[in-house]
Amino acid sequence: MNRFGALIYDRFLIGASQQAGLAEKRCEALAAASGEVLEIGAGTGLNLAAYPREGITRLVCTEPSLAMSSQLQARSGEAPIEIEVVAASAEQLPFGDASFDCVTGTLVLCEAGSPPAALAEIARVLRPGGHYLFLEHVRSLDHDHARMQDRWAPLWRRASGGCNCNRDTLATIKSSQLTVEKAEVGRFPKAPKIVKPLLIGSAVRNAS
């Protein structure tokens, strides 16, 4: 996310969706978060109010953009516990192997430079049996809609500051070291048709 995108993110880019039901979808996606939790691409911190109020013992929020993470810091009071903010991209997480019970990420893999590398890192830092909870806008399951996303993807990427509207993120998660336990595709509230399909789910790191 570039600096301008960060400035207008809460009010103009995501605000209407938040009001129209995205805030509830965040709660749904994060309901199983517990123990030591790591969030990737935490942005301006819109998930902080959506975490369960009990059961989380540590909450580390990573975010590579300073313009986003300064807003995240300002919103830290909405979290169920004190948060740690770390500047890092999901492809290079500065944490040891098996150091978290849960990793969360919402609307991040559309922007990440390499989703497979990010997922390899998520699997590495998760403890065996730990969960990755995700909410991502994805490639449409409808052929014609997906072709429309493909056509507009280059322009959308430039206009949005790096968002890829046509990624088959569920397939990428399935091909990682994680096992998908739950995946549902619904609709991104009040979003343009190009980013309408919204995936919510969870995957587990198997004991190796």
Ligand SMILES: C[S@@+](CC[C@H](N)C(=O)[O-])C[C@H]1O[C@@H](n2cnc3c(N)ncnc32)[C@H](O)[C@@H]1O
């Ligand atoms: C659309 S915003 C979503 C922010 C927040 N997660 C939310 O749900 O509102 C995408 C976020 O992903 C971050 N991001 C971009 N590339 C990333 C990467 N490689 N690793 C981690 N985060 C990344 C951006 O800086 C931005 O904060």
